[in-house]
Amino acid sequence: MSDTTIYTASKIVTMHSSNPVARAVAVRDGxxxxxxxxxxxxxxxxxxxDERYADAVILPGFIEGHGHTMDALNSxxxxxxxxxxxxxxxxxxLGITSTAALISRLKEIESGLGDDEILLANGLDxxxxxxxxxxxxxxLDEVSKTRQIFIRHASGHLATVNSALIAAEGITRDSLTPGVGKDESGEPSGELREPPAMSLASRAFREMQIRSINPGLVRTHAEMARNAGVTTSTELVGLMLLLPQQLEAWHEIVDAPDFPGRMVLYNLPSMPGTSADYDAMAEAFLALQKSDTPKMRNGGVKLIIDGSIQGWTAKMQWPGYFSGEDNAHLLTTPEELKETVKAFHRRRIxxxxHCNGNAATEIFLDAVEDALIDFAWLDxxxxxxxxxTSTAAQYRRMAKLGVCANIFINHIWYWGDQHAAITMGPDRVRSMWACRTALDAGVPISLHTDSGVTPIGHLMTMWCAVNRVTPSGRVLGEAERITPYEALYAATLGAAYxxxxDHEIGSIETGKRADFAVVDASPLDVDPLAICDILVLGIVVGGEHFEAPQNAESGS
Known part of the structure; x- marks a missing residue:
């Protein structure tokens, strides 16, 4: 039997500039x-x-450049x-659309717990x-005055807890940890902002973290990715430097032939708000990379500099937030960040x-520039x-420094109306998620979902970047729209770069891995407003086929 299989399709969009459209692709050895x-x-x-895709469209497999396996916790x-x-x-x-509905859902959950169990829930905003x-x-005391309750917000940067937890953990009006919310009388309000404050809820926070780092979640995450046409995803809170004992379990799961995708990990060298010996961590990372396989790699490190815009913990330049209380604080200092960046940059890592606020972006660019002066690395x-919220000036600076931008474009749909009315204001919101500005400045961009914060799926990120429409129907920043081709590039080759x-994945061309997304229509051919309605039929990873469930949702 031949070792070459030729797949035919109604159309193959390759994202290869010399050969942009085809009708057949031959695969050998993956x-x-x-x-x-x-x-x-x-x-x-x-x-x-093989004519199984004869009536379908084949695209390069989508690449999620900022994912989290904790999205599986929603299952x-x-x-x-x-x-x-x-x-x-x-x-x-189904979602929760009011505080009353939230309390009702939590009461339902609480009724099924054992006596000493903590009520943990996820996704609140x-x-x-x-x-x-x-x-x-x-x-939350309406749910229980005796059981500890810990509700993690959608951003992952805040939590709300009840009085029983506050009392059990000894959180008081005198707690000095930044991020402990206080009411008008100075007593803890129950809102804990950013990891240093969230970790005060030690038992609940630890249990939530244990659930979040379970290697078994990666398979469920990959199945969610498969349903969205994603063939390579990422874990942007990789813990292989902090919990190296997880490495073997991850490889066992991801390297299995039936695992539907590839994973790239960006590992934390320290928990947010804490420090480490970053030179030692950089050396440990180089050793970690020796375990890489074609399906699971350690791509680099992740530094978390600030918080969440909708949680008012992202660090903004003047004039700050449009309304609400500015609770921003950096999770590192500019001086420490410079030394941290140098430790990894000089070893070509x-x-x-993580820079939601433009003040955070600025100090990161300062650190990169400082590192480049001392240690040349052009690529x-x-x-x-x-x-x-990166500014036009910051994008021009990124281009000169060789820095890329992975833009959280899904915020246009999920929080766009709130940013316009509450956090950024109706004028400044037009320049958020500035894809057009970035591309015109020469900055390589990708798009992401921050899976777990919003559902994984690049048909939705593309839809947002092309249309910039919010749930209320308003267009936020028409001048920042990009074309469907530019959006597809960002979701494939842009992320691979x-x-x-990008020498292995991101386009369909000779020598690259046979990683495809199979869909019922090309996003380059449908009405731009219909991009998110395209149906994902499945994926191909290294020549292996993985069908999406027949009841799976479209890109939206």
Whole structure:
């Protein structure tokens, strides 16, 4: 039997500039042998023809450059987010749209717990309840005055807890840890902002973390990715430097032939708000990379510099937030950040920096520039992750420094109306998620979902970047729209470039891995407003086929 298989399709969009569209692709040994017409592929010798995708469209497999396997927790624990959330089996968990509905859901969960169990839930964001007071410990006391309750916000940067937890952990009006919310009388409000404050809820926070780092979540995450056409995903809170004992379990899962995708980890060298011997961590990372396989790699390190815009903990330049209380604080100092960046940069380790606020972006760019002066590395491709409020001047600076931007474009749909009305204001919101500005400045961009914060899926990120429409129907920053082709590039080759993997994945061309997304229509051919309605039929990873559940949702 031949070792070459030729797949035919109604259309193949390759993202290869010399050969942009084809009707057939030949695969051998998990790699692309040829792309073109059926006759051109047949010229390579003995083969079999597989017509399973004859009526479908084949795209390069989507690449999620900022994912989290904790999105699988929405299948395994109580989801209390505002928007509906698609699960790995193709079903959907319904969102919570009011405080009353939240309390009702929590009471239902609480009734099924054992005596000493903590009530843990995920996905809350009080910003979606604008006519109601911000959720406090007293609201959660309606669920239980004796059981500890810990509700992680959608951003992962805040939590709201009840009075029983506050008392059990000894959190008081005198607690000095930054981020402990206080009410008008100075007593703890129940809101804990950023990891140093969240960790005061030691038992609940530890249990939430243990659930979040379970290696078994990665398979569920990959199944969610499969449903969205994603063939390579990332874990942007990789813990292989802090918990190296997890490495073997991860490899056992990801390297298995039936695992539907590839994973790239960006590992924390320290927990947010803490320090470490970063030179030692950099050496440990180089040793870690020796374990890399074609399906699981350690791509670099992740530094978390600030917090969440909708949680008012992202660090903004003047004039700050449009309304609400500015609770921002940096999770590192500019001086420490410079030394941290140098430790990894000088060893040619790629750095991804969480920068939601433009003040955070600025100090990261300062640190990169400082490192480049001391240690030349022309192809570093360090990444500003999220880059939601980066300014035009900062994008021009990124271009000169060789820095990339991975833009959290999904915020347009999930929080765009709130940013316009509450956090950024109706004028400044137009320049958020500035894809057009970045591209015009020459900055390589990708798009991401921050999976777990919003559902994984690049048909939605593309839809947001092309249309910039919010749930209320308003267009936020028409001048920052990009074309469907530019959005597809960002979701494929753009992300591959940032991962230093554009020589292997991101386009369908000879020599690259046979990683495809199979869909029912091309995002380059449909009405731009219909991009998110394209149906994902499945994926191909290294020539292996993985079908999406028949009841799976479309890109939205």
């Amino acid at each position: 790699r692309v042998l040829a792309v073109g017409s059926l006759e051109e592929c047949q010229a390579w010798g003995p083969h079999v023809i 395994e624990q109580s989801y209390v987010g505002f928007f509906d959330y698609p699960l790995a089996d193709g079903s959907t968990v 009080p910003i979606f309840f604008p006519g109601e007071p911000r959720l406090t410990c007293h609201d 790629n750095i991804n920096a 570093h491709r360090h990444v500003v992750q999220h880059s939601q 940032q991962l230093h993997l």
